[in-house]
Structure formats: C-alpha cells, structure tokens
Amino acid sequence: MKKIFLLGVIAMSVLACNKTNPLLEQPDTPYGVPAFDQIQLAHYMPAFEEAIRQNKAEVDAIVNNEAEPTFENTIVALDRIGLLLDRVSGVFFNVLEADGNDDMNAIAEQVSPMLSELSDGIILNDRLFQRVKAVYDEREQLGLNAEQMRLVTETYKHFADNGANLPEDKKERLKEINQELGLLSLKFGNNVVAETNSDDVKRFVTDESLLAGLPESAKASAAEEATAAGHPGEWLFTPKRTSFTPVLQYCENRELRKQLLMDYTTRGNHDNGNDNKAVILREMELRIEKAKLFGYENPADYILADCMAKNHQTVDAFLASVWAPSLEAAKREAAALQELLEQDLPGEKLQPWDWWYYAEKLRKAKYALDEEELKPYFELDNVRKGAFGVATKLYGLQFEPLKNMPVYNPDVEVFKVTESDGTLVGILYTDYFPRAGKRPGAWMNNILSQYIDAEGVDHRPVIINVGNFNKPTAGNPSLLSMDDVETLFHEFGHALHGLLSKAHYKSLSGTNTPRDFVELPSQFMENYAYEPEVLKTYAFHYQTGEVIPDELIAKINAAGKFNQGFVTTELLSASILDMDFHELTTAEGLDVNAFEKASLDKMGMIDEIIVRYRPTFYNHIFTTGYEAGYYSYTWAAVLDADAFAAFKETGDLFEPETAKRFRHLLEQGGTRDAQELYLEFRGKEADPKNLLRRKGFID
Numbered sequence: 120m121k122k123i124f125l126l127g128v129i130a131m132s133v134l135a136c137n138k139t140n141p142l143l144e145q146p147d148t149p150y151g152v153p154a155f156d157q158i159q160l161a162h163y164m165p166a167f168e169e170a171i172r173q174n175k176a177e178v179d180a181i182v183n184n185e186a187e188p189t190f191e192n193t194i195v196a197l198d199r200i201g202l203l204l205d206r207v208s209g210v211f212f213n214v215l216e217a218d219g220n221d222d223m224n225a226i227a228e229q230v231s232p233m234l235s236e237l238s239d240g241i242i243l244n245d246r247l248f249q250r251v252k253a254v255y256d257e258r259e260q261l262g263l264n265a266e267q268m269r270l271v272t273e274t275y276k277h278f279a280d281n282g283a284n285l286p287e288d289k290k291e292r293l294k295e296i297n298q299e300l301g302l303l304s305l306k307f308g309n310n311v312v313a314e315t316n317s318d319d320v321k322r323f324v325t326d327e328s329l330l331a332g333l334p335e336s337a338k339a340s341a342a343e344e345a346t347a348a349g350h351p352g353e354w355l356f357t358p359k360r361t362s363f364t365p366v367l368q369y370c371e372n373r374e375l376r377k378q379l380l381m382d383y384t385t386r387g388n389h390d391n392g393n394d395n396k397a398v399i400l401r402e403m404e405l406r407i408e409k410a411k412l413f414g415y416e417n418p419a420d421y422i423l424a425d426c427m428a429k430n431h432q433t434v435d436a437f438l439a440s441v442w443a444p445s446l447e448a449a450k451r452e453a454a455a456l457q458e459l460l461e462q463d464l465p466g467e468k469l470q471p472w473d474w475w476y477y478a479e480k481l482r483k484a485k486y487a488l489d490e491e492e493l494k495p496y497f498e499l500d501n502v503r504k505g506a507f508g509v510a511t512k513l514y515g516l517q518f519e520p521l522k523n524m525p526v527y528n529p530d531v532e533v534f535k536v537t538e539s540d541g542t543l544v545g546i547l548y549t550d551y552f553p554r555a556g557k558r559p560g561a562w563m564n565n566i567l568s569q570y571i572d573a574e575g576v577d578h579r580p581v582i583i584n585v586g587n588f589n590k591p592t593a594g595n596p597s598l599l600s601m602d603d604v605e606t607l608f609h610e611f612g613h614a615l616h617g618l619l620s621k622a623h624y625k626s627l628s629g630t631n632t633p634r635d636f637v638e639l640p641s642q643f644m645e646n647y648a649y650e651p652e653v654l655k656t657y658a659f660h661y662q663t664g665e666v667i668p669d670e671l672i673a674k675i676n677a678a679g680k681f682n683q684g685f686v687t688t689e690l691l692s693a694s695i696l697d698m699d700f701h702e703l704t705t706a707e708g709l710d711v712n713a714f715e716k717a718s719l720d721k722m723g724m725i726d727e728i729i730v731r732y733r734p735t736f737y738n739h740i741f742t743t744g745y746e747a748g749y750y751s752y753t754w755a756a757v758l759d760a761d762a763f764a765a766f767k768e769t770g771d772l773f774e775p776e777t778a779k780r781f782r783h784l785l786e787q788g789g790t791r792d793a794q795e796l797y798l799e800f801r802g803k804e805a806d807p808k809n810l811l812r813r814k815g816f817i818d
Contacts, residue, residue, distance in 0.1 A: 142166035142207050148525055150535070150546050152581055153210045153566060156525040160222055163211055167230050170204035171237050177201065178241055181250065188250040190261055194274050197251070198624045199573070205625075208234075209566045209581075216564075217585050218528045219556040224309050231301040239282075239294040248283040251275055266790040270624050273789070277626075280425065282412070289412050296405050296412075303402050308558060308742040310393040314386035315358050316555055317393070322378060324354040329372050334491045337365035339592045358383040359553050361589050364600070367475040368490070373464075376472040380729070387735030388712070395735040396711040402741055403706040419701040419747040426633045427754070427793055431702050434750050438698070440807070441753055442691050444816040446723060448684025453727045455481060471729045478682050486678040490601055493675070496658040496667045499551060499588060499597035502604050505657025506611040507534075509647045512773040514619070514782050515539040518547070528554070536618055545569070545618040548583040551597070551607075552590045558738065561586040561606045563613035563630075563641075570625035580629065582617045584610045596661055601675075605645050612644030613637075621786040628788045634748040636793035638755035639762065640785055646763040649675050650772055680815030685728060687753075687814060693731040694750040695722050697740050701747040711735065758797060760813050761805035 141157040143166055148154050177200035184192055211230070215223045241247065254261075255275040258268060278284075282293045314320070323345060324330060330338055341354035341362070348355055356362050356379055363379040370376055387395035403418075410421040419431040428434045456477040457469045469477070482488050507518040517537045524533040530552045536544040548566065567581040586606060591597045599607070613630060616637070622628035630637050647653045651672045658667035699718040703709070711734050719730060732739060732749075739745035762781065766772050784800045797805065811817045 140166055140169075142210060143169055143203070149521065150543070150579075150581070151567070152525065152533075152546055153206070154525050155210070155214075155527040158210065158527075160226075163207075163223075163226050164229065166207045167204075167211070167233065170201075170207045171233060174201045174204050174237060175240070178244065178247065182244065182246045184250075188253040190254055190263065190267060190271065193250045193254050194271050195624070197247075197274060198270065198570075198626050204237075206567065209564075209568075213564050213566055213583055214527045216562070217550050217557050217583075218554065219312075219558075223556075224305070227305050228302065231305055232298045235298040235301045236294070239290075239297055242278055242281045242283055243285075243290045243294065245283070248278050251278055251283075266623060266627065269790050269792075270627060273627065276425065280413070285412060293409065293412055296409050300402065300405050300409075303398055303405075304742050307387075307395055307398045307402070308738060310387050310395050310398070311736045311738055311742075312556075312558055313393045314389070314736070315559060319389075320358050320382040320386075321348065322356045322375075322382070323348075323350050324356065324375070325352075327354070329375060330354060330370060332369045332371040333365060334369055334494075336491075336494065336589075336592070336595055336598060337369070339594060340589060343592055358386060359559065359587065361553055361587055364475075364602075367472065368479045369476070373472065376476060377470070380472040384729050384733050385735075388733070395741070399711050399734055399741060400706060400709050403700060403703060403709060406701070406746065407703060407706055417702045417704050419698060422701065422747040426748070426751075427635045428750070431698060431747070434698055434747075434754075437754065438691060438695055438750055441687070441811075442695070442722065444811060445684055445687040445691055445814075446725070448814075448816055449688040449725060449728060450684070452478070452682060452684045453725060456727075469727045471727060474685065474727060478685065482678055482681055486674050486681065488671075488674040488678045493601060493667075493671065494598040495660050495662065496671070497599040497601075497604055498659070498661040499599055499607075501657045501659055501661075502599055502607055503549065503611075505648075505653060506608050506644070508656050509608075509644065509653060510611075510615060513778045514615075516544060516618075517541075521546075530554075543579050545580040545582060547614055547618065548581070549585075550583065551586040551588045553587040557585070557587065559587060560738070561610050562743075563610045563617065565617055565629060568625045569617070569620040569622065569628045571623045577621075580617050580620060582614045584614050586610065598661065601649075604648050608644045608648045609641045612641035615644070616640040616785050616788075619782060619785045620788045622788045622790050624790075627790045631789040633789075633793050634745065635751040635754040636758070636797075638751050639758045639797075642752070642755050642759035643762050643781075646759065647772065649679065651676070652772065680813075683814040683816070688724070689728055689731040691753060692719065692722060692724050692728070693737070694753060696730055696732075696734070697737070697745075697749040698747060700734070700740065757807045757810045758805045760809040761801065762797075764806075764809045765801055 140162045141154040142162050146152065146154040181193060181196050181200075186192055211226070215227055251274055255271055258271045263271065282290055285293060324341070338354060341356055344357070344362070345351065345353040345355035356366060358379070363383055366379050367376055387393060406418040410416070410418045413421055415421040417431065419434070423430055423434065428437070453469060456474060459477045459480055460467060460469050460473055479490065510516045511518075515538060517539060519535045519537070521533045521535050526533065526548070528550065531548055531550045534547045534549070536547055538544060562585050564583050564585070565580060566583055567578070569578060569580040571577050588599055588603050589597050617629035620629040654672055654675075655666055659665065696715065696718050700714070715730075715734050724730065739749055745751070766774055766777050769777055780800045784796050787796055808817060
C-alpha cells in the first residue's frame with residue numbers, strides 16, 4: 120500500500136507540474152512561440168523529466184505494437200516522437216548558449232547524461248531496431264516516394280551508425296562513452312566561457328595615450344565597459360572579439376596588441392581550473408575508442424562516412440589542394456607587411472599581433488580603404504534590412520517586426536516571415552549583442568523545427584540567429600565591421616535554410632543535412648553582402664542618411680581579394696589541425712600543445728599567423744559537433760562560389776529561374792542526397808576554380 124501511495128503522490132506532483140509549468144503546455148502565444156516571459160529556472164528539470172518520460176512511453180508504444188512493422192507504424196512513428204522534448208530542449212539549450220549562467224550550467228550537467236541515456240536507450244533497443252530493419256529490408260517493395268525512401272534509409276543508418284548492430288557488451292560500453300562525452304563537451308564549453316569572462320583577462324587601461332590610433336567608437340565602447348565594471352574614467356578590453364579586434368587593427372601600442380591577442384589565443388591553456396588540455400585528451404581517448412567499436416581506425420573515418428567527403432583521405436587531399444596556393448599568398452602578404460613594419464621598427468620581425476595592424480595600414484595605402492570610414496554605413500538594423508531585402512528579391516519573402524513578443528532577453532527581436540501573399544513561412548528571432556552568459560561566436564539554431572503532421576498540418580519553424588556584435592553606445596548605434604556584415608549575412612543564410620524547409624519529416628527538415636553541405640546556404644548569402652546593387656539598399660550613413668558613395672563601393676570591391684592568403688590560411692590551418700586530431704588511432708601520450716605544434720610544423724604554417732582556433736578554445740570540434748568537420752566551411756565555399764557563379768553567368772544577381780532552383784534546393788533540407796540536389800540546381804559538378812578565382816589565387 121505504501122508503494123502505491125508514493126506512486127500516487129508522484130503522479131499528482133507531475134499533474135500539478137503540468138498545470139503550472141509553461142514548458143509542458145502548448146504555449147498561448149502568437150504563432151506558438153515559447154513563452155519565454157513565463158519560463159523560470161525551476162521549470163526546466165521537471166519539464167525535462169516529463170518530456171523524457173513521454174518520449175520513453177512513445178518508444179514503448181512502437182516497440183510493443185503487435186502489428187507487423189510498416190513504414191507508418193515504425194519509421195514515421197519514430198520521426199514523430201519527442202515533440203515535447205524537442206520543445207523543452209529547443210528552449211533550454213538556446214537560452215543556455217545565448218544567456219546562460221551557473222545555475223543553467225548545473226542543470227545542463229544533470230540533463231546531459233539523462234539525454235544520452237534516453238538516446239542510447241532508443242538506438243540500442245534491439246526490438247525497436249529489428250522493426251526498423253524489417254522495413255528497411257523491404258523498402259524497395261513498399262512503393263515509397265523519394266522522401267519516404269530517404270527517411271527509411273537515414274533512420275536505418277542512424278541506428279546502425281550509433282551502435283544498433285553492436286553486440287551487447289559493446290552497446291553497454293558505448294552508452295558509457297556517450298554519457299561521458301556529453302559531460303566533457305559541456306565542461307569544455309563552460310571552461311571557454313569562464314576563461315573569456317575571467318577577471319584575469321580584463322585589461323583596464325588608465326592612460327588614454329596608450330590607445331593612440333584606436334577609433335573613438337572603440338574607445339567609447341571600452342569606456343562604457345569599464346564604467347559598468349566599476350572603473351569609470353578607464354577603458355576595459357577583454358578576449359571578446361568585439362573588444363579586442365579594433366585594438367589589433369588600429370592601436371599603435373604593440374604591447375597592448377600582443378597582450379590582448381595572447382589573452383584570446385591562450386584561453387583554456389593556463390593550467391588552472393578552466394584548463395581544457397585534460398578535457399581534450401579524454402575526449403580524444405573516448406572518440407578513438409568509439410570509432411574502433413564500429414570497426415574504424417580513427418574518429419575521422421567514422422564521422423565522415425555519412426558526409427559528402429566519405430573519408431579522411433578525400434578531405435586531406437581537398438585541403439592540401441587549397442592549402443598550397445593559400446600559403447603562398449600568405450607568404451607574399453607577410454613579406455609586404457614586414458616591409459611596412461621595418462619602417463616603424465627597424466630590425467623587428469612581423470609577429471601575429473602585428474598582422475592586423477599593418478594589414479589595415481596596407482589596405483589604406485593600397486586601396487585608400489579605411490574600415491572605420493565604412494562602419495558609419497553599416498548600422499546593424501540597416502544591414503539586417505539589407506539581408507532581408509536579398510531574401511525578398513530572391514524568394515519573395517516578407518519580414519515584419521513583431522512587438523511585445525515573449526523573449527528571454529531584452530536584446531532579442533522577433534520577425535514574422537511570410538510569402539508575398541501573406542502565407543506564414545516562419546518566425547525569426549535575432550540576438551546580436553554580447554553578454555556574460557553568451558558563448559563566443561555567431562550561430563543559427565532551431566527553436567522549433569518545421570514538419571508536416573499526420574493530419575497534413577505544416578508546422579512552420581521558429582529560428583534564431585545569434586551574434587556578438589558591438590552594442591550601441593550612448594552616442595552611436597551598433598556599427599558593424601566588414602567581417603560582422605559577412606557574419607550577419609552568413610547566419611541569415613542558415614536561417615533561410617531552416618525557414619524555407621518543406622520536408623514532411625522533422626528529422627529531414629531544414630539544416631538536417633551532411634555537415635559539408637550545410638554551410639552552402641550560409642556562405643552563398645555572403646556573396647551578396649558587398650555587391651554594389653545590394654550595398655545601395657542598406658548602406659546608409661547613420662548620421663546623414665547618405666547612401667554609400669560609389670567611390671567607397673569601388674574601394675570595397677577593389678580590396679575584395681586583399682589579405683585572402685591570411686584569411687584562408689588561418690581557416691585551413693584550423694581545418695587541418697582538426698583532421699590531424701581525428702585521424703589519431705591512439706591518444707596515448709597526447710600532449711595537446713606539442714601535438715598542435717607538430718601539426719602546424721607539418722603543414723608549414725608560417726610564424727606570423729596563429730591558427731584560427733587553437734585546441735583549448737576550439738569549440739567547433741570539442742563542444743558543438745563539428746569534429747572532423749571544420750573543413751566543411753571550405754568544402755562548402757567551393758559550392759557557394761560555384762552557385763553564385765550561376766547567377767553571375769546570367770548577368771542578374773536575382774535571376775528568377777536560377778533563384779527558383781536555388782530556393783528548391785533550400786526547401787529540400789535533407790530529404791535527398793546532397794550531391795544530387797546540387798547537380799539538379801547547377802546541372803554540373805561545382806568547379807573549384809570559382810573559389811580560387813574569387814580569392815585572387817588564380818586569374
């Protein structure tokens with residue numbers, strides 16, 4: 120009786136929680152967006168517990184179905200489970216990344232093993248897998264259309280690639296590995312955030328003469344940061360890109376440039392409580408062990424089997440083909456910058472903290488282009504309108520700002536996206552300013568994914584773009600650098616991929632594509648940012664309203680190939696370092712710093728450039744799931760340069776038929792093979808020469 124009574128109390132507790140927890144109810148909000156304004160910290164754990172319970176019950180219903188396995192009662196049923204968990208996770212993890220705190224980190228550490236256990240409990244459920252396999256084995260006789268066939272194939276592969284075919288003892292070990300990897304990933308990311316926000320790297324400048332050369336806008340931002348930190352009359356600089364980048368570009372004080380760059384590039388490498396070297400070692404040990412459980416020699420080949428590249432040899436050959444011309448260009452650029460430095464500091468050698476400073480000087484001298492001269496034309500709201508305008512011209516999309524929407528932070532803005540006839544496409548959140556609880560970088564995520572339910576209702580997506588751009592100051596709005604402009608267009612390209620999705624099944628919708636294809640839509644959008652006819656739609660001086668003059672546009676385009684050796688070498692070195700880590704067959708004796716040096720020496724990296732992401736703050740490969748995948752940015756760059764060339768060849772950047780074909784590619788998400796989709800759009804394989812030509816490496 121006591122046991123029954125306790126179960127009853129638990130049941131009543133769950134029911135009570137359901138009545139009061141906004142995460143467990145269909146939100147009474149416009150367009151069904153999350154009720155961020157009602158969600159409290161205490162709601163998350165009960166919501167996860169209930170969502171996981173429901174998910175397990177949904178799986179049990181499929182497993183215990185006495186009917187023979189069919190496409191509908193097994194494959195489609197699996198795709199439609201977990202809607203509550205998707206909603207809870209979509210809220211929690213987006214807020215954790217963009218506006219987290221120690222309490223949310225603690226919840227994440229509790230939830231991560233619970234989610235790993237749930238995932239493994241589904242994938243490694245042999246009765247469930249046998250039902251999936253039965254449908255897969257009969258797939259050719261089922262009369263399925265292309266999308267249905269893709270769902271069957273991808274579902275089976277998902278099970279097989281994640282351990283469903285393993286013997287029981289290896290399944291148990293896989294569960295342990297997955298749980299530990301999940302916790303290590305969280306720890307790595309938390310350490311990077313802690314290092315970025317540490318008091319040890321808050322650099323207060325008390326003497327304004329040390330900031331000679333720094334633009335007034337950058338000084339104003341640093342002064343406001345110092346005042347907020349309790350140091351009025353001083354200037355504060357941190358390892359956040361918006362803080363230290365202007366110093367690297369403009370500040371005459373070489374020692375300050377060095378200090379800030381070292382603060383940024385040594386995060387997670389200080390042999391303290393936030394050090395990531397031991398985390399990396401353990402992650403690599405586990406990733407290698409996991410790959411070998413599946414019969415692969417190294418993690419790279421295990422990971423790449425489902426990508427366009429298929430194996431590490433293909434990726435290595437691809438990176439080598441682009442590395443050689445990039446490195447040669449970087450060496451030529453370094454020699455030119457060394458000449459400039461000699462004029463200031465005879466006998467001194469160019470260092471990484473000198474590159475941006477002298478590159479900016481050379482750009483001014485060679486092209487009369489001063490990025491500070493451009494910033495007044497790149498006011499954040501206008502740049503965003505420019506990106507929206509490109510989507511309107513290409514696809515007919517309309518963007519309406521929504522006021523009084525529930526948001527998790529006052530900086531967040533919300534837009535309704537519709538077709539030209541008013542049909543809802545989706546909801547877009549933008550969150551562009553840095554804060555203590557936000558991880559570095561920029562990204563796109565789904566809050567709610569697109570799918571079509573059993574009744575044929577098309578559930579439109581809720582998408583978020585997040586960045587870390589300059590906050591407005593008392594005297595100026597948020598003014599973007601050229602790199603920021605490209606980043607905004609890039610992440611908006613990802614958003615369009617999610618927004619335009621027309622998949623029937625959520626596991627195939629939007630950005631659920633191979634990693635070396637998913638960057639195509641984002642990088643494709645970057646091509647439009649500095650096209651003259653696009654610039655004139657958004658680049659207005661924030662004080663005068665004057666459209667950017669033709670003279671400045673000409674300078675931007677003339678300088679378009681400037682410093683591309685540096686940009687590409689910095690990127691590719693990170694990609695090669697990533698592959699070197701994940702081609703390891705053992706982590707025994709792995710010294711992270713020594714390994715990094717050996718990798719850079721092997722590729723012939725020049726001393727004047729620091730790899731874009733050093734291992735101890737390389738979130739892409741140790742936190743966010745891009746391991747053996749950072750090459751994707753360059754792989755997709757070949758595709759995006761070729762795709763943009765398709766428009767250029769017509770003489771119309773918005774040529775309707777070409778735009779229609781590219782929109783169709785975006786709408787398909789992962790419903791078809793990525794190479795097949797690209798060939799359908801372009802009519803031929805992507806030509807790498809379009810990328811090399813764009814960068815100025817070949818004529």
